[in-house]
Amino acid sequence: MAKQLPYNTMREIFARFHEAEPEPKGELEHVNAYTLVVAVALSAQATDAGVNKATRRLFQVADTPEKMLALGEEGLTEHIKTIGLFRQKAKNVIKLSRIIVEEYGGEVPNSRAALQSLPGVGRKTANVVLNMWWHYPAQAVDTHIFRVGNRTGIAPGKDVVAVEHAIEDNVPADYQLHAHHWLILHGRYICVARKPKCNACLIRDLCPYEDKTP
Template identity: 75%
Template sequence: MALLKRPPPALPFATQSAIFARLAEANPAPETELQFVNPFTLVVAVALSAQATDVGVNRATRDLFARVDTPAKMLELGVEGVTEHIRTIGLFRQKAKNVIALSRILVEDYGGEVPDSRAALMRLPGVGRKTANVVLSCAFGHPAQAVDTHIFRVGNRTRIAPGRDVDEVERAIEDNVPARFQTHAHHWLILHGRYICQARKPRCGVCPIHDLCPYEEKTA
């Protein structure tokens, strides 16, 4: 993610409210596209999604999660067993080791339960701040903002949440997006970036917020 020299000011509160009202009208209950069955399988899925697509992760974990849905069962499967399931995902060998390591910590330190604490989640191998925020948001309903490349792009293009790096964009969402939209904000932004405000050629012609967006290089 390229650093901006000086991020512009965020959009006014009224404009932010209008933008998120439209996104909410179009998709009232946005959800992650990763498939999971409980908080533990979500942790695993998000950890596996680094440098991989959600579609690829879902394909690899479909059979895995049908057999394994607790840290204890994952430990029984072992590194080699996990490896066989996720071989189609990038960096699968290291990710398999991380899955087993984080499962062991959950069993030994948390009684097999996934903690709803960012600090505790970030202790788990393969779990960074973005992963922890996804889990907090999707599994526990906390208004945590998981900033990826899509949200970084959308936040800066639209000036919903301008920032020079992902941490600044995360803080900008927390500071500028109206409170009533915080719970689903990162879902709306990531889906908007994935399907409408795309990197190479944003689909401005079908964008529900095109008249509220200050992006200068809009497409027809």
Template identity: 85%
Template sequence: MAKQLPYMVLKEIFSRFHAAEPEPKGELEHVNAYTLVVAVALSAQATDAGVNKATRELFKIADTPEKMLALGIEGLTEHIKTIGLFRQKAKNVIKMSQILVDVYGGEVPSSRAALQSLPGVGRKTANVVLNMWWHYPAQAVDTHIFRLGNRSGIAPGKDVNVVERAIEDNVPAEYQQHAHHWMILHGRYTCVARKPKCAACIIRDLCEFEEKTL
């Protein structure tokens, strides 16, 4: 685990991220808040590309909780059977949809506590929805962010909650909104797990990682 980078170094890192991609976007396809919640819940232990492939047709016919309930668990399962843990995820999506209809009038709530009360929605999923749909500067820490945060010194921590707090506490306020997207994309495509692409890294000179690749 690298040591926490100083504020001015973090400011330079995120300034470079911003210059390279001023408006980073999440890669999960969705058409509204509901389909975003479903897509993020389905993405646990699965790739965004795999989820998108499965949900592209699904969301054409079930883009609201009511339509998902009408499709039913068997219909939903048929659409998402290429995704890992699809049986449990299908059960969660149906249960979630029922709660959204019964408790929230078919609308997706905008509070973390309410989101986390839904089946299949953990803190990471709630933070993604808060950030991407409600534009709240929430930090959803996945494996890419956890690796990058610890490897680089951007946000070191022994678990995802500590890394989340490190981002919130240390990344300059003007970069909080897009911080997790920049970090996910950098971790997914540059600071990869096995052989990080240090030669192509725009923050190589600022990173604390000692085993930089040539």
């Protein structure tokens, strides 16, 4: 685990991320807050590309909790059976859809606690929805961010909550909104797990990690 980088270094890192991609976007396809919740819930232990492939047709027929309940668990299962853990995920989506209809009037709640009360929705999922739909500077820490945060010193921490707090505490406020997207994309495509592409890294000179690129 690298030590926390100093403020001036953090500013320079995120200034470079911003210059390279001013408005980074999440890669999960959705059409409203509800479909975003469903997509993120389905993405656990699955790739965004795999989820998108399954949900393109699903969201054409079920883009509201009411339509999802009408589709039913078996109907939903047919759409998402290419996704890992699809049976349990189908149960969770039907349950969370019912709760949204019965307890929230069909509208997705916009507090972290309310979102986390939904079946299959954890802190990371809640933070993704808060960030992507309501533009709240929530930090959704996945395996990519956990790795990048610790490897680079951008957000060191022993667990995902510690890394989340390190981002909130140390990333300059004007970069908080997009911080988790920049870090996810950096970890997904450049600072990869086994063989980071240090030669292609735009923050290579600011990173304390030993260059493992041949």
